[in-house]
Amino acid sequence: MKHLSWDEAWEMVQGADPGERRAHVADCPVCGERLRRCNDLQRALVCALTAGVGATGGDDEALLAALRRELGHPPMVGASVAGAGAGASVGVAGAGAAGVNAAGRRREPFAGAAPSTAPGAKADAGPVRPASKVSTAPIRVSRPGARRWVRAAVGVGAAACVAAGVSWPILQGRLGGRDLASAIAVAIGAGDARDAGSPVQGGAQRTDAGHGGERNGAAVAPSGEERGSAGLPTAAAGAPSGDSVSPSGDASADALPASRRGAGFVTGGAGHTGTADGRGGGTSGSEVSTEQVSTRGTAGHTGSGIVHGNDSDASGAGAGEAGSTTVQKPVGPARVKGQVEVRAADGTPLAGATVTLSAGGRVLASARTQNDGQTPVLAFTAPADPMLTGSDPGAEGPGVAVLTVQLAGYRTAVVYQVGLADGAWIHPVVTLQPAVRANPGRVVPGPVPGAAPAPGWTPSPTLQA
Amino acid sequence: MGCYGVECHEPFCAYGCFREHAAMVRHLVYHITRDPNDVEDLTQEIMLKAYRSLDGYRGGSFRAWLARIARNHCYDVLRRRQTDDLPLADEVLATVEPGPEDVVVWREAVWEVAQAINRLPPVDREILLLRHVHQFSYDEIAAAVNMRPGAVRTRVVRARRKLADLVDGREIRETPELG
Numbered sequence: 001m002k003h004l005s006w007d008e009a010w011e012m013v014q015g016a017d018p019g020e021r022r023a024h025v026a027d028c029p030v031c032g033e034r035l036r037r038c039n040d041l042q043r044a045l046v047c048a049l050t051a052g053v054g055a056t057g058g059d060d061e062a063l064l065a066a067l068r069r070e071l072g073h074p075p076m077v078g079a080s081v082a083g084a085g086a087g088a089s090v091g092v093a094g095a096g097a098a099g100v101n102a103a104g105r106r107r108e109p110f111a112g113a114a115p116s117t118a119p120g121a122k123a124d125a126g127p128v129r130p131a132s133k134v135s136t137a138p139i140r141v142s143r144p145g146a147r148r149w150v151r152a153a154v155g156v157g158a159a160a161c162v163a164a165g166v167s168w169p170i171l172q173g174r175l176g177g178r179d180l181a182s183a184i185a186v187a188i189g190a191g192d193a194r195d196a197g198s199p200v201q202g203g204a205q206r207t208d209a210g211h212g213g214e215r216n217g218a219a220v221a222p223s224g225e226e227r228g229s230a231g232l233p234t235a236a237a238g239a240p241s242g243d244s245v246s247p248s249g250d251a252s253a254d255a256l257p258a259s260r261r262g263a264g265f266v267t268g269g270a271g272h273t274g275t276a277d278g279r280g281g282g283t284s285g286s287e288v289s290t291e292q293v294s295t296r297g298t299a300g301h302t303g304s305g306i307v308h309g310n311d312s313d314a315s316g317a318g319a320g321e322a323g324s325t326t327v328q329k330p331v332g333p334a335r336v337k338g339q340v341e342v343r344a345a346d347g348t349p350l351a352g353a354t355v356t357l358s359a360g361g362r363v364l365a366s367a368r369t370q371n372d373g374q375t376p377v378l379a380f381t382a383p384a385d386p387m388l389t390g391s392d393p394g395a396e397g398p399g400v401a402v403l404t405v406q407l408a409g410y411r412t413a414v415v416y417q418v419g420l421a422d423g424a425w426i427h428p429v430v431t432l433q434p435a436v437r438a439n440p441g442r443v444v445p446g447p448v449p450g451a452a453p454a455p456g457w458t459p460s461p462t463l464q465a
Numbered sequence: 466m467g468c469y470g471v472e473c474h475e476p477f478c479a480y481g482c483f484r485e486h487a488a489m490v491r492h493l494v495y496h497i498t499r500d501p502n503d504v505e506d507l508t509q510e511i512m513l514k515a516y517r518s519l520d521g522y523r524g525g526s527f528r529a530w531l532a533r534i535a536r537n538h539c540y541d542v543l544r545r546r547q548t549d550d551l552p553l554a555d556e557v558l559a560t561v562e563p564g565p566e567d568v569v570v571w572r573e574a575v576w577e578v579a580q581a582i583n584r585l586p587p588v589d590r591e592i593l594l595l596r597h598v599h600q601f602s603y604d605e606i607a608a609a610v611n612m613r614p615g616a617v618r619t620r621v622v623r624a625r626r627k628l629a630d631l632v633d634g635r636e637i638r639e640t641p642e643l644g
Contacts, residue, residue, distance in 0.1 A: 006622075006625070006626070006629065007622060010625060014596075014597070014600070015600070037629065038629075041578070041625070041628055041629060042597060043575075044575040044578040044628075045578060045582075045593065045597045045598075045628070046597060046598055047575045047578075047579075048575055048576075048578045048579035048582050049492070049496070049582065049593065049594050049597065049598050050492070050598060062505075063487055063505075063508065063509055063512060064483065066509050066513075067509075067512055067513060067516060358575075362575065363575070411600050412600060414598055414599075
């Protein structure tokens with residue numbers, strides 16, 4: 001039998017599966033080598049072409065919201081989509097509060113990074129709007145460039161304020177041990193949030209608890225409101241009755257119990273703000289890191305998208321008592337472990353699929369799936385998302401990676417924007433779709449201008465954009 | 466083609482998953498404009514434009530239709546700005562450049578491939594992107610870039626050959642001479 005041509009090898013790599021060739025390839029070292037090279041090149045190509053994932057990773061929710069706003073559609077309720085990549089259905093479990101919401105998608109980088117103020121509400125304030133529901137509210141589409149400029153401008157202004165000795169209580173309440181610019185950036189990010197119009201008191205920006213739950217746990221999580229003022233009514237928190245502002249409970253997805261890891265999607269943390277129960281009120285002008293919270297209470301649960309702030313009582317109380325404890329989150333890239341599971345459309349586990357996690361053109365980890373469709377445990381370090389860290393390379397932010405799954409006979413699945421929290425355990429499940437032949441029919445050239453069309457030629461049913 | 470996940474009901478869902486389309490459009494915009502700051506804005510404009518002109522969609526591959534709109538829009542924008550093809554943004558190059566920790570050999574190959582891709586004509590880059598990342602068929606690419614499928618195929622083959630030669634050359638350079 002003739003050896004595979006380079007083209008045929010490429011087509012096989014891309015999913016075409018000529019059955020009669022398969023046995024030949026298995027036995028022929030020449031074709032096997034050719035196939036191996038094509039495989040390597042394909043992976044390198046995907047890595048190189050998706051190297052700008054940090055730059056091109058956008059916010060689908062914001063885009064959808066803008067579309068709906070523009071087109072007059074009502075917000076979707078409870079919509080959730082499992083699927084981020086071509087031909088892939090993916091849920092990332094345990095990917096953490098860092099930017100993965102209930103639908104496994106990354107969130108607006110700074111939106112709602114500000115803490116929730118759950119004024120005086122009891123910590124178990126009840127169900128919170130599900131993330132998917134929250135996310136559909138129209139918001140301003142993210143504009144990375146504009147944001148960067150604004151961030152820089154405000155940073156300069158704030159530095160001037162500090163130099164001039166001007167007190168800025170709003171910021172001071174947030175600053176703690178952090179640099180001014182990043183605190184302001186968070187404040188601005190909060191302004192991007194859907195609830196941007198909500199009143200601000202004592203520097204704490206109101207966000208729905210559900211929003212807070214979707215937030216990047218790496219963001220500033222100042223808890224205290226300096227004045228411990230009466231809180232703001234939030235949809236989830238109930239009537240304002242108390243005193244303190246709690247740390248956002250959004251960092252807790254890292255602490256998701258193992259039983260939920262396999263559930264598919266990350267809830268983005270608990271949404272709910274562990275509200276201090278009054279003990280810390282008024283005096284808890286403290287900054288409690290999200291990590292601290294996450295060790296005390298767990299994120300709310302989500303089965304159907306509803307987030308309960310069930311465990312926040314402890315965290316809230318802890319927050320209230322925490323006084324002036326300041327814990328810095330580690331900065332830099334995210335160290336992640338996990339397994340990737342690959343399945344066919346009918347749910348059958350697929351063995352032998354090549355799984356590659358890459359970011360910025362680098363391969364972070366690569367493995368093949370075993371008989372159960374799962375890779376061995378992968379441990380890798382994902383670089384921080386450049387769009388989230390922005391001009392501050394030391395800023396906290398989730399890691400990003402591109403997950404590529406290849407298997408002969410199936411369409412290669414490429415999943416973008418896997419938001420990865422530091423220390424998270426991920427368990428994405430990728431569903432591969434069967435390959436279609438790249439060029440199923442004979443290609444008949446179109447007519448030469450002025451000549452009669454070739455027999456069999458029909459005008460392409462395309463595209464009058 | 467519907468969503469691969471559970472019910473979605475998003476715009477465009479009748480024509481495939483919105484998020485897949487958005488990812489494709491973002492990549493295309495990025496590779497055409499080379500300006501990461503423009504990606505979100507242009508993507509939004511393209512999606513809106515596509516949604517408004519859904520009546521003009523006359524069958525065939527929806528994503529090819531969308532890709533064509535995206536290309537046209539990007540080139541319109543570039544033409545208005547009268548900017549040349551910009552080099553890849555510094556921050557992206559910085560992430561691709563191999564660092565000292567990159568001991569795995571083929572990471573260098575990735576870097577070299579990235580450089581080779583940058584040297585390709587813009588249309589070839591787009592074609593490779595659509596073909597190798599977004600799994601477009603030749604017919605779909607042809608519809609998107611307004612070429613004949615045969616021409617697309619030829620370009621793909623040539624681009625692949627360039628890349629293969631590049632990697633082969635590197636392997637040859639790295640192979641120690643025996644004897």
